[in-house]
Amino acid sequence: MSLLLSPGPARAGPDCSRPLTLALHDHGLLYSADTNSGVDKDFADELIRRSGCKVTVSLMPRARIWQLIESGALDFSLSGISNPxxxxxxxxxxxFSNKYYLLVRKDSGIQSHADFERNPALKLGVIRSFRYSDSANRLVDTLQSANRVSQASGLAPLYQAMTLNHIQGMIIEPFDYPALDERKIRDFTRIIEFNDPAVPHGLIMSKKALSPEEQEKWRSLVTEMRNDGAIRRIFEKYFSPDQAAAMVNF
Amino acid sequence: MSSARSNLLPGLILAFSLTLTWWVWDHERQAARQELKSHFDFALSEAVSRIDQRMTAYDQMLRGVQGMVAATGRMDRTQFHDYVNALQIDANLSGLQALGLIEFVPAERKAAHLARMRHEGYTDYRIDPPGEREIYTPVIQREPDLGQNRAPPGFDPWSDPVRQVAMARARDAGMPSITGKVRLATETGPAASPGFIMYLPIYARDRPLEKLEQRRQNLQGWVFASFRMKDLMASLYGELPPGLALSLYDGVEADESALLSRSSQWGKRPAIMTANEYLVVAGHNWLLSLTAQDAFASRFGRNGEEWIAGCGIVFSLLLALIAWQLSTTRARALRLAANMTHDLRESEQRWAFALEGAGDGVWDWNRESQQIVTSARWREIMGYDENRLAFGFDEWKCRIHPDDLIPTLRAMQACLEKQADGTASCVAEYRVCAGEGQWKWVLSRGMTVSRSADGQPERIIGTITDISERKAIEDRIQHMAQHDALTDLPNRALFSDRLQRALANANRRQERLSLAFLDLDHFKPINDQYGHAVGDQLLQQVARRLQETVRTSDTVGRIGGDEFVILMPELQEISDAHGLAEKIRRALDQPFLIDGHRLNISCSLGIAIYPEHGRDEISLAKSADSAMYRAKESGRNSVCMA
Structure with a gap:
């Protein structure tokens, strides 16, 4: 999909002298390709509108997004978390920020993520290239080294694999809750919270594609969207006011 | 050290080194496994990435058609043909079976659609399957127009639920969407390869498409790409790296009925590593299952663990063996030492028993400490307290008879000086104080058994034997050899010896001495009259009177039956000799009372003076004898001077 927006009013905005690229990934309420909607879609639309730049928006697996961000072929993506x-x-x-949760099948008898780690018969499904909060990362890395992780390029097959008991756990975020209801996954699963603080998510900018000055300009735009309530309003479209406030006020 | 203790250390070392080996082996095994897994993960990631990128390429290809239609505002078959030709689909995209156009035909436009297609040359054109439906989605063109793609147009994929799902999803999302596993419409043979189709919607130009309803209302059709999975996978991978096998399933289950593609090596060897990855390809799920077999492990495996295990076990055993040998060698040495000590003790006991049994005492003189360690028998002989083991050297010396001390010490000196044959031994006989003025003769033997680096004796050990009895016997024998058995007076030999010494002294001192020969007068008749027993008693009394009469420095000897000699040394005057002789004569002139008999005898004495009457024994004896005969001749009972 591509959006061509007319240049905005003259101000010290980002450099729009070249077409920019932004990639979404299909992930629950962040973005659904089936409905072409979601938090990230709305955020992208608003950000692009405010920037006045021509930005080509496309859909990619998250792993591909990180590869392209690193190479500089892609300028932006959304809802990214950092690590060294x-x-x-x-x-x-x-x-915004949110916590991560371990979704496990009830019949696996798991009460904590340590239980999951201890039982070698249990497999975890994760999305390739995803990182999480510290405890969740540790769990994933441990299970990965024990070859107990099945990777996926999207959430949908993980839900199916959970339903079929091919995997017994996966790591989810609040964006994924509606899918749990929609797919009747709540009936046979339990949610276990990691004792980690909420992890900030943000606009991902390729350092190779954007100069530090340009990064700062885009960062200012995001700050502006936070300050004027635009981001909160976007989240309130998909979450209750309380949930939205918890996520955007960090 | 007991056997259990001597085995403990090697056991501990073996356990420790085997544990260490196990730890290193496990560490290496895990590292190797992690390394292998990294290669495996990379291969999986590579496989996923290839599919992902290829599908993105197809996506772009279809978007090209979409863009072309968007640009022209209509689905033009000629332009589409030219477009596909321009793509130059080559072997790199060999999985692509056909690119095609599908026209969305609502029921009310069906007749117009049929007419247009027939007008464009497809005179027998009809929509397959036939029947009346609300919508029709006939394939109106397949490119490239070769081979199986030349099948007549008109197939309505919407009629197939599998295709319909993908088409509807593409329409609603405005995004590419692929079907599940299908048999392609162009496949006519019985052994058709599984395939799938990617759809991308085409919407009317310049119409809003933001909302779902808008996208549905403005749908014009689809552009699609159909793929034969076998060809697609072959063009993606060719042959997989050795030891890797791959299966691709439609959906998320590894079900044989959903199998899309499988590499030739799948299942031929046991899998050592397996991973499943769920792909979301254009809105559809695939399951990619990758297995690694032993060939993969041998290609990337480090194989260090077998070496570590082998070398570690051998090293551990060697170490334990060495430790066992060391510990048991020590134990054996200790055992040997204990046996030797035991033997030595037994030997000591035997020697002590033998020595003590023989009545000998043992002494051990340490010259440095000047201490003498002794046996019980030694202490008994020496008259010491039995419970005292050690004595000082000076203490021992004090016990020695003063006359014997110097000769004894001189003899002991032989023990300290090495002889020509390398030995150093000594023998000494001396008297030791046995208490209350009694002396005891002992025989002491010694031998140096230890010397310092410079050859000085350090230890001398030896024995002492109580030889008092032997000495007494020797003294007795000597006495008997030198004395007359009847009178106990010095016999001729002893008297001669004393005369010799007296002559030598007199000569040296320029003194006189006197030798007197005495013969009893009238002795024979007594012997004849009273018997030899009385005669013998008479001789004994004579001898006693003689000894009582002479000075202590004088010697009386018996040299014949009734002949006696008297040696009188250190004479001041010749008359002293005569006076003494006269005194003797008078003493014997007194009656003797023997066995109730009163016996009267007398004696004749001849005196010779040294040096006047002779300067040697013979001449003096001759002179005295002559004088004595003269006294006999002069009537007996008289004294004559030579």
Missing amino acids: SREQFASFAWY
């Missing part, structure tokens, strides 16, 4: 390796090639402008 990503800091090498990406810059972030935070606009």
Whole structure:
């Protein structure tokens, strides 16, 4: 999909002298390709509108997005979290935060993520290239080294694999709750919280594609969207006011 | 050290080194496994990435058609043909079976659609399957127009539920969407390869498409790409790296009925590693299952663990063996030492028993400390307290008879000086104080058994034997050899010896001495009259009177039956000799009372003076003898001077 917007009013905005690229990934309420809607879609539309730039928006697997961000072929993506390796090639402008949760099948008898780690028969499904909060990352890395992780390029097959008991757990975020109801996954699953603080998510900017000055300009735009309530309003479209406030006020 | 203790250390070392080996082996095994897994993960990631990128390429290809239609505002078959030709679909995209156009035909436009298609040359054109429906979605063109793609147009994929799902999803999302596993319409043979179709919607130009309803209302058709999975996978991978096998399933289950593609090596060897990855390809789920077989492990595996295990076990055993040998060698040495000590003790006990049994005492003289360690028998002989083991050297010396001390010490010196044959031993006989003025003769033997680096004796050990009895016997024998058995007076030999010494002294001192020969007068008749027993008693009394009469420095000897000699040394005057002789004569002139008999005898004495009457024994004896005969001749009972 591509959006061509007319240049906005003259101000010290980002450099729009070249077409920019932004990639979405299909992930629950962040973005659904089936409905072409979601938090990220709305955020992208608003950000692009405010920037006045021509930005081509496309849909990609998350792993591909990170590869392209690193190479500089892609300028932006959304709802990214940082870690030391990503800091090498990406810059972030935070606009919400959320916690991560372990979704497990009830029949697996798991009460904590430590239980999950201890039982070698249990497999975890994750989206390739996704990172999470510290405890969740540790769990994923441990299970990965024990070959107990099945990767996916999207959430949908993980839900199916959970339903079929091919995997017994996956890591979810609040965006995924509606899908749990929609697919009747709540009936046979339990949600276990990681004892980690909420992890900030933000606009991902390729350091290779954007100069530090440009990154700062885009970061200012995001700050502006936070300050004037635009982001909160976007979240309130998909979450209750309380949930939205919890996510955008961090 | 007991056997259990001597085995403990090697056991501990073996356990420790085997544990260490296990730890290193496990560490290496895990590292190797992690390394292998990294390669495997990379291969999986690579496989996923290839599919992802290829599908993105197809997506772009279809978007090209979409863009072309958007640009022209209509689905033009000629332009589409030219477009596909321009793509130059080559072997790199060999999985692509056909690119095609589908026209969305609502029921009310069906007749017009049929007419237009027939007008464009497809005179027998009809929509397949036939029948009346609300909408029709006939394939109106397949490119490239070759081979199986030349099948007549008109197939309505909407009639197939699998295709319909993908088409509807593409229409609603405005995004590419692929079907599940299908048999392609162009496949006519019985062994058709599984395939799938990617659809991208085409909407009317310049119409709003933001909302779902808008997208549905403005749908014009689809552009699609159909794929034969076998060809697609072959063009993606060719042959997989050795030891890797891949299966691709439609959906998320590894079900044989959903199998899309499988590499030739799948299942031929046991899998050592397996991973499933769920792909979301254009809105559809695929399951990619990758297995690694032993060939993969041998290609990337480090194989270090077998070496570590082998070398570690061998090393551990060697180490334990060495430790066992060391510990048991020590134990054996200790055992040997214990046996030797035991033997030595037994030997000591035997020697002590033998020595003590023989009545000998043992002494051990340490010259440095000047201490003498002794046996019980030694202490008994020496008259010491039995419970005292050690004595000082000076203490021992004090016990020695003063006359024997110097000779004894001189003899002991032989023990300290090495002889020509390398030995150093000594023998000494001396008297030791046995208490209350009694002396005891002992025989002491010694031998140096230890010397310092410079050859000085350090230890001398030896024995002492109580030889008092032997000495007494020797003294007795000597006495008997030198004395007359009847009178106990010095016999001729002893008297001669004393005369010799007296002559030598007199000569040296320029003194006189006197030798007197005495013969009893009238002795024979007594012997004849009273018997030899009385005669013998008479001789004994004579001898006693003689000894009582002479000075202590004088010697009386018996040299014949009734002949006696008297040696009188250190004479001041010749008359002293005569006076003494006269005194003797008078003493014997007194009656003797023997066995109730009153016996009267007398004696004749001849005196010779040294040096006047002779300067040696013979001449003096001759002179005295002559004088004595003269006294006999002069009537007996008289004294004559030579």
